[in-house]
Amino acid sequence: MAKVKAKVLCFVANGLREPGDVFEYEGRRNGNLEYLEEAEVEPEAKAPEAPTRRLRKGKPTETSVTE
Numbered sequence: 001m002a003k004v005k006a007k008v009l010c011f012v013a014n015g016l017r018e019p020g021d022v023f024e025y026e027g028r029r030n031g032n033l034e035y036l037e038e039a040e041v042e043p044e045a046k047a048p049e050a051p052t053r054r055l056r057k058g059k060p061t062e063t064s065v066t067e
Contacts, residue, residue: 001026003037 001024006017010032013025025033 002035004030004033004035006032007034008032 004023004025006012006019006021006023008019010017010030012030012033013023013027015023017023022036
């Protein structure tokens with residue numbers, strides 16, 4: 001969590017913050033807040049790759065050819 005200070009009267013983190021209030025905030029960057037201490041950002045875990053899709057075995061599709 002980052003330690004922030006409210007620049008203006010705002011509603012952040014389920015609370016009404018007065019200008020100058022110092023509190024911990026975990027969320028998207030907000031222009032109404034002055035960041036005093038940045039939170040240590042942990043690298044996101046890499047999402048597993050989707051498995052490759054197998055095509056169904058079976059009768060080949062028929063194409064209609066008009067002569």
